[in-house]
Amino acid sequence: MKKGSNKYQNRRDFLKKAGKWIIALPLGYLAFSLVKKTSAIHYVWQIDPLKCNQCGQCETHCVLTPSAVKCVHAYEMCGYCDICSGYLRQGVKNINTGAENQLCPTGAITRKFIEEPFFEYTIDEELCNGCAKCVKGCSDFGNGSLYIQIIHELCENCNECSIARDCPSDAIKRVPAASPYILKEEFITGDK
Amino acid sequence: MKKGFLHIIILLLLIWSALIKAQQRFPRPDFESGYVYPEYQFLSPRNPAWEYIDVMVLLGALCIITFFALYKRSRQGLIWTSVFSLAYFGFFRKGCICAVGSVQNISLALFNDGYTLPLSTLLFFLLPLLFTLVYGRVFCAGVCPFGAIQELIGIQSVNLPRKIETILSTVPYLYLGLAVLYAATDSQFIICKYDPFVGIFRLNATAAMIIFGILLLITGVFINRPYCRFLCPYGVLLNWFSRFSYKHLSITPTNCINCRLCEDSCPSNAILPSNINTKKENKGLSRRRFFIYLVLIPVFLVTGCVLFHSLSRTLSYVNKTVRLAKEIRMETELNIPAISQQAIIFKESGKTIKELYEGEEYIVKRFKKASGWLGSFFGISLGIALLSLSARRERQEYKPHKGKCYSCGRCFEYCPVPNEKNNNQ
Numbered sequence: 001m002k003k004g005s006n007k008y009q010n011r012r013d014f015l016k017k018a019g020k021w022i023i024a025l026p027l028g029y030l031a032f033s034l035v036k037k038t039s040a041i042h043y044v045w046q047i048d049p050l051k052c053n054q055c056g057q058c059e060t061h062c063v064l065t066p067s068a069v070k071c072v073h074a075y076e077m078c079g080y081c082d083i084c085s086g087y088l089r090q091g092v093k094n095i096n097t098g099a100e101n102q103l104c105p106t107g108a109i110t111r112k113f114i115e116e117p118f119f120e121y122t123i124d125e126e127l128c129n130g131c132a133k134c135v136k137g138c139s140d141f142g143n144g145s146l147y148i149q150i151i152h153e154l155c156e157n158c159n160e161c162s163i164a165r166d167c168p169s170d171a172i173k174r175v176p177a178a179s180p181y182i183l184k185e186e187f188i189t190g191d192k
Numbered sequence: 193m194k195k196g197f198l199h200i201i202i203l204l205l206l207i208w209s210a211l212i213k214a215q216q217r218f219p220r221p222d223f224e225s226g227y228v229y230p231e232y233q234f235l236s237p238r239n240p241a242w243e244y245i246d247v248m249v250l251l252g253a254l255c256i257i258t259f260f261a262l263y264k265r266s267r268q269g270l271i272w273t274s275v276f277s278l279a280y281f282g283f284f285r286k287g288c289i290c291a292v293g294s295v296q297n298i299s300l301a302l303f304n305d306g307y308t309l310p311l312s313t314l315l316f317f318l319l320p321l322l323f324t325l326v327y328g329r330v331f332c333a334g335v336c337p338f339g340a341i342q343e344l345i346g347i348q349s350v351n352l353p354r355k356i357e358t359i360l361s362t363v364p365y366l367y368l369g370l371a372v373l374y375a376a377t378d379s380q381f382i383i384c385k386y387d388p389f390v391g392i393f394r395l396n397a398t399a400a401m402i403i404f405g406i407l408l409l410i411t412g413v414f415i416n417r418p419y420c421r422f423l424c425p426y427g428v429l430l431n432w433f434s435r436f437s438y439k440h441l442s443i444t445p446t447n448c449i450n451c452r453l454c455e456d457s458c459p460s461n462a463i464l465p466s467n468i469n470t471k472k473e474n475k476g477l478s479r480r481r482f483f484i485y486l487v488l489i490p491v492f493l494v495t496g497c498v499l500f501h502s503l504s505r506t507l508s509y510v511n512k513t514v515r516l517a518k519e520i521r522m523e524t525e526l527n528i529p530a531i532s533q534q535a536i537i538f539k540e541s542g543k544t545i546k547e548l549y550e551g552e553e554y555i556v557k558r559f560k561k562a563s564g565w566l567g568s569f570f571g572i573s574l575g576i577a578l579l580s581l582s583a584r585r586e587r588q589e590y591k592p593h594k595g596k597c598y599s600c601g602r603c604f605e606y607c608p609v610p611n612e613k614n615n616n617q
Binding site: 020023030031033034035037038039040041042043044053055057063064065072073074075076077079080081114115118120122141142143149151152153154155156157158159160162165166168169177180181 | 217218219220221223224225227229230232234235236237238240243286288289290293294296297298301302307308309310311312313314318380381384385390391394396397436512533534536537538540541
């Protein structure tokens with residue numbers, strides 16, 4: 001390489017330098033516009049229970065098996081019915097806790113007698129697979145007190161939630177980590 | 193038939209509206225036994241501080257690996273950093289979020305107003321690029337968990353023929369382009385969806401993805417870093433940035449003696465041989481070729497633009513609204529029943545078909561515009577690649593190819609020149 005006294009040793013050096021600036025300027029602008037859209041808030045995925053259609057894909061589309069989506073119960077909305085459409089299969093002959101009468105495929109709902117004529121229904125999250133069959137039953141014929149949420153202790157918080165990618169009702173959205181659950185009773189009863 | 197369909201829709205609409213308004217079908221019970229509502233314990237997400245711990249670990253790992261690659265020149269150190277990164281970013285943090293996937297968040301944030309970019313994601317995207325701009329692709333060497341797992345597994349590397357390598361190395365450009373396109377149109381994050389290793393890190397994924405990951409790892413034993421070289425979309429950006437890097441790993445600690453010992457040491461064909469002794473080409477001939485390639489760039493650009501613009505309709509089927517609109521259109525026009533989950537929910541939702549088509553049209557319009565840009569990008573990349581092939585550089589020493597070198601340090605031990613700083617040899 002010839003060395004000249006010129007500031008730019010030769011044409012190639014000059015072109016290189018010019019090229020660097022031509023590339024650097026738009027990149028700087030790009031970085032600036034990105035920074036403008038950035039916020040320090042941490043986001044997590046959550047299901048909006050009012051949008052959810054209980055299609056059942058939460059059970060199968062999560063990257064985890066079993067899914068990080070589980071059924072939760074808004075007790076304050078529950079009617080504590082004897083004939084619970086979220087607990088019992090439709091058209092059962094005997095209303096009892098027999099496995100053949102239960103809607104839940106994993107038997108994750110326990111029924112407890114409180115007082116005449118009320119029964120309490122509790123979800124065992126260890127067993128729940130997030131299929132939302134009980135949620136559908138409860139929303140179609142009951143008070144809609146059963147709903148599904150992404151349980152954040154289990155959720156891997158993927159960059160893109162693979163359930164959200166296929167959710168037919170766009171019910172899964174990013175919510176601030178400070179309020180990671182969308183509680184149904186807050187919408188309905190206005191509590192808290 | 194049509195009337196019946198209408199009735200069903202009206203019925204469904206009624207049910208739906210009833211659902212929304214009258215959730216409380218049964219009254220709240222008045223308990224006499226003093227029953228207290230159970231308190232539901234919602235498990236809280238991981239402390240957000242972890243995100244910033246990750247960023248700090250990333251920064252620390254980048255500094256350490258730079259030290260090992262450029263100053264200490266120790267392959268041993270690079271390997272141990274790889275082990276750490278694989279353990280931390282891979283198996284402990286389960287591969288999310290990673291710098292590779294952050295490309296999509298960036299593109300989603302740039303082209304959509306509704307999305308706020310988390311600061312940690314931005315840092316995960318920028319830090320490796322900044323380090324690359326100064327020190328070359330040290331991030332790839334062993335901070336990226338994907339790079340790390342492949343680095344540790346690549347024990348019996350075979351050199352691929354140049355032709356095959358060149359053809360395969362265009363794939364990342366396509367992958368990057370499509371990933372940006374699909375993220376910018378808010379359709380899908382395809383890098384995350386087809387991530388081969390994240391399933392292995394989590395030990396939990398669909399069988400297809402696990403098999404893909406394991407196959408890639410087995411390939412990786414014989415072909416060095418198959419994901420990094422022939423798939424990684426983020427690698428394209430790192431490649432560009434690394435070419436401008438201020439400092440870069442060198443094969444020789446001091447001066448190259450042209451002994452040719454390192455010539456075959458690089459498993460990713462990233463060593464540029466010295467060419468002082470090779471015959472020079474006729475200057476006029478090479479200059480003419482250079483100008484032909486220069487003229488070809490706009491030709492490629494226009495071709496790419498037109499080609500991808502015409503493909504935009506096909507590309508847009510990845511978007512779920514477009515897919516749904518197609519299904520509904522098939523049903524209304526050709527009487528093919530729409531039975532997908534999406535279609536069923538759409539019919540229940542009470543949205544009109546016109547609204548759906550309007551939504552589809554908006555998305556397709558965006559796809560058309562973006563595909564044009566994407567095609568131009570492919571054209572320009574191809575043109576510049578050709579142009580750079582025809583440019584001849586004089587090299588008096590064996591140098592790593594700044595864009596392709598992963599700073600893995602395999603060539604260090606092949607160099608007989610003693611390292612004066614460390615006086616190891």
